[in-house]
Amino acid sequence: METVHPPALNPTSDAPKVMVDIRHMNKFYGDFQVLTDINLTVHARERIVICGPSGSGKSTLIRCINRLEEHQDGDIVVDGIPLTEDVKNIDQIRSEVGMCFQQFNLFPHLTVMENCLLAPMSVRNMSRSAAEALARRYLEKVKIPDQAEKYPSQLSGGQQQRVAIARALCMQPRIMLFDEPTSALDPEMINEVLETMEELAREGMTMICVTHEMGFARKVADRVVFMDQGQIVESAAPKTFFGNPKNERTQKFLQQVLQH
Amino acid sequence: MTFDYAAIWDNRDILINGVFNTLLISFIAIPIGILIGVLICMARISKRRLLHWPAIAYIELMRNIPLLILIFMMFYALPFYGIRLSGLTTGFVCLSIYGGAYFAEVFRGGVEAVPKGQFDAAKALGLKYGFYMRRVIFPQLYTYVFPPGTNIALTMIKESSLLSMITVAELTYAAHDINGRTFTPIETFATIALIYWIICTVFLKLTGMLQSHVHTDDLSNSMAIR
Amino acid sequence: MDLQFLDIIPKSGPLFWGALYTLFVGLIACGVGIFVGTGLLLMRNSRFWLLRTFVGIYGSFIRGTPALVQILVFYYALAPLTGINIGPFTAGIMAVGFNSGAYVAEILRGGLSRIPKGQWEAAEALGLPKRKVWFKIILPQVFHSVIPLLVNEFTMVIKITPLLSTITLVELTRASQMLYNETFRPVEVLSLAALIYFIICFSISQFGEHLQRRSRKYRL
Numbered sequence: 001m002e003t004v005h006p007p008a009l010n011p012t013s014d015a016p017k018v019m020v021d022i023r024h025m026n027k028f029y030g031d032f033q034v035l036t037d038i039n040l041t042v043h044a045r046e047r048i049v050i051c052g053p054s055g056s057g058k059s060t061l062i063r064c065i066n067r068l069e070e071h072q073d074g075d076i077v078v079d080g081i082p083l084t085e086d087v088k089n090i091d092q093i094r095s096e097v098g099m100c101f102q103q104f105n106l107f108p109h110l111t112v113m114e115n116c117l118l119a120p121m122s123v124r125n126m127s128r129s130a131a132e133a134l135a136r137r138y139l140e141k142v143k144i145p146d147q148a149e150k151y152p153s154q155l156s157g158g159q160q161q162r163v164a165i166a167r168a169l170c171m172q173p174r175i176m177l178f179d180e181p182t183s184a185l186d187p188e189m190i191n192e193v194l195e196t197m198e199e200l201a202r203e204g205m206t207m208i209c210v211t212h213e214m215g216f217a218r219k220v221a222d223r224v225v226f227m228d229q230g231q232i233v234e235s236a237a238p239k240t241f242f243g244n245p246k247n248e249r250t251q252k253f254l255q256q257v258l259q260h
Numbered sequence: 261m262t263f264d265y266a267a268i269w270d271n272r273d274i275l276i277n278g279v280f281n282t283l284l285i286s287f288i289a290i291p292i293g294i295l296i297g298v299l300i301c302m303a304r305i306s307k308r309r310l311l312h313w314p315a316i317a318y319i320e321l322m323r324n325i326p327l328l329i330l331i332f333m334m335f336y337a338l339p340f341y342g343i344r345l346s347g348l349t350t351g352f353v354c355l356s357i358y359g360g361a362y363f364a365e366v367f368r369g370g371v372e373a374v375p376k377g378q379f380d381a382a383k384a385l386g387l388k389y390g391f392y393m394r395r396v397i398f399p400q401l402y403t404y405v406f407p408p409g410t411n412i413a414l415t416m417i418k419e420s421s422l423l424s425m426i427t428v429a430e431l432t433y434a435a436h437d438i439n440g441r442t443f444t445p446i447e448t449f450a451t452i453a454l455i456y457w458i459i460c461t462v463f464l465k466l467t468g469m470l471q472s473h474v475h476t477d478d479l480s481n482s483m484a485i486r
Numbered sequence: 487m488d489l490q491f492l493d494i495i496p497k498s499g500p501l502f503w504g505a506l507y508t509l510f511v512g513l514i515a516c517g518v519g520i521f522v523g524t525g526l527l528l529m530r531n532s533r534f535w536l537l538r539t540f541v542g543i544y545g546s547f548i549r550g551t552p553a554l555v556q557i558l559v560f561y562y563a564l565a566p567l568t569g570i571n572i573g574p575f576t577a578g579i580m581a582v583g584f585n586s587g588a589y590v591a592e593i594l595r596g597g598l599s600r601i602p603k604g605q606w607e608a609a610e611a612l613g614l615p616k617r618k619v620w621f622k623i624i625l626p627q628v629f630h631s632v633i634p635l636l637v638n639e640f641t642m643v644i645k646i647t648p649l650l651s652t653i654t655l656v657e658l659t660r661a662s663q664m665l666y667n668e669t670f671r672p673v674e675v676l677s678l679a680a681l682i683y684f685i686i687c688f689s690i691s692q693f694g695e696h697l698q699r700r701s702r703k704y705r706l
């Protein structure tokens with residue numbers, strides 16, 4: 001049980017630790033280069049928002065961090081663990097990195113509670129009672145404590161996404177990745193998910209979010225990263241990013257996004 | 261011309277024995293075939309070459325030679341290697357390894373039909389391959405695999421008739437037997453056709469009931485959300 | 487026991503002729519199957535419930551009984567019943583073709599269900615008579631979309647032709663039986679036969695998959 005980390009609720013030291021370090025990373029699909037020379041360093045408690053036009057490689061980038069996609073050159077180090085072919089490292093990184101997807105990807109044949117129990121019990125070898133207590137705590141945090149016995153299909157989209165967040169939190173990850181968590185939701189459900197994410201951010205979770213919610217970026221992000229054609233074009237604090245974007249492509253993108 | 265009921269009725273013991281053997285062979289070979297199918301499917305979708313390629317070879321071999329040739333090889337060729345199987349054993353073995361290859365393809369189709377996000381989520385949670393296949397992917401296969409799987413099983417029941425050619429006393433052999441005694445081909449073959457039809461229809465009804473009893477709507481609904 | 491393929495191969499001429507015969511029978515049976523299948527499809531969509539019911543019963547009989555039994559019924563039962571003396575060749579081809587027909591009908595039904603309703607409406611709006619609509623507009627599209635599946639059905643037919651050996655047709659399986667009874671070398675002879683079947687079926691099914699992949703590329 002010594003691998004159970006408390007979520008980054010209470011920072012113990014002021015020196016910010018490097019949680020994700022990506023250096024000169026390239027990724028190809030066959031001949032097609034999806035990501036070109038990516039450099040990104042994320043410190044503990046930092047909140048990064050990644051935005052950019054469709055097909056620019058945002059999903060691919062964050063999926064490389066927990067090895068849902070394999071990168072070809074460069075180095076990725078997550079919480080001090082280098083991401084290599086080594087299955088042990090990959091397993092360890094995956095148990096410390098939580099992820100939420102655009103399509104929720106809840107397991108449809110398991111109840112909400114079972115969805116939350118699966119990983120803590122099998123990966124962390126938790127007892128059922130301990131895992132259940134944990135799951136209840138996180139389900140409460142995402143404000144759906146009373147739906148635990150339902151199946152995912154019986155919940156609304158917003159509720160499903162909050163369950164997905166709770167499921168990821170049950171592994172007590174040190175880093176959370178979000179890939180457009182609100183894009184598949186009806187407008188009235190977007191806020192409930194964003195609020196959950198904001199609360200998580202307030203508590204000091206290290207977060208990397210791909211999202212088009214510029215309001216969220218302004219309010220929560222420490223840094224906004226803009227990607228285009230597989231490259232990181234600009235990376236700045238939200239104030240500078242929105243107020244005074246340097247790159248021409250960023251300006252164009254912001255014009256389009258902020259128009260409505 | 262008249263239908264000679266007596267020829268059938270007087271030899272009903274042979275027919276009943278035939279029906280019994282046909283059912284016995286089918287209901288042993290089908291579960292074994294399913295088991296083989298699962299194992300071969302796991303090997304087929306594995307990334308390890310030593311599992312992947314032999315599985316493909318096995319599947320393609322079984323799917324591209326007629327069952328009768330396989331049966332003859334087992335029955336007439338194996339004794340040259342000192343392995344002498346009874347007709348009935350040959351029947352079980354051939355039907356299950358033949359059906360196994362088809363089941364393997366059905367299961368693979370199912371695994372491919374499970375949305376990719378399910379694999380992503382399982383991996384992102386840090387679940388291990390064997391564990392998430394068992395607990396996350398396979399339980400979801402049911403909806404995709406049941407209808408084609410039923411078809412394979414049905415085919416296996418019917419294909420068991422080929423075992424009459426290596427003198428296994430199943431239903432078709434029983435018909436040859438009765439015909440040989442009474443020279444009433446029309447009556448005997450029409451009768452066994454009817455019996456096969458009843459077996460298959462009952463089998464389809466039963467599996468149909470099984471399928472609608474399991475509440476698949478939860479599964480299909482949540483699939484529709486994507 | 488040691489394998490003596492080198493001794494058998496020079497004597498394997500009958501296997502070659504058997505294989506050709508298998509292909510020949512398979513092709514004709516497949517033709518019958520497509521003809522029957524098309525007929526069943528039209529009857530299924532006919533105005534007369536009697537025809538529609540017939541199609542249901544026919545499909546149920548074919549799917550619910552072994553092909554071997556169908557062949558035996560055809561060979562032993564149908565000829566005396568109808569008084570026409572059809573030989574084993576005709577009986578065999580008819581039995582396999584009628585069997586295949588039920589499956590072809592299913593394939594065509596799948597293809598038909600994917601033809602947009604607008605095609606019917608457009609054809610009828612042009613004032614074409616029903617028969618023209620079917621044969622000039624609908625069926626060509628249906629057939630075009632199910633060609634890969636029909637190719638696959640051909641391998642299915644090839645795989646049931648060995649059953650014709652029971653009614654004395656000297657196709658590949660029967661030819662190999664005769665050869666190993668003569669040479670007492672079932673291992674080699676049956677392996678060769680299996681290889682020939684494999685080559686035939688595998689190349690046809692690969693061709694079918696090639697067509698399938700291609701048609702998928704063009705369809706959205």
Ligand SMILES: Nc1ncnc2c1ncn2[C@@H]1O[C@H](COP(=O)(O)OP(=O)(O)OP(=O)(O)O)[C@@H](O)[C@H]1O
Pocket residue numbers: 029032034052053054055056057058059060061
């Ligand atoms: N499996 C794949 N094979 C080949 N190319 C791929 C594959 N997956 C993604 N791509 C390509 O990689 C590029 C980046 O895709 P990615 O999904 O990362 O974009 P994105 O920025 O997340 O876009 P969106 O906002 O639409 O989600 C796209 O051009 C896409 O076509």
Ligand SMILES: [Mg+2]
Pocket residue numbers: 058059060179180
């Ligand atoms: Mg994306």
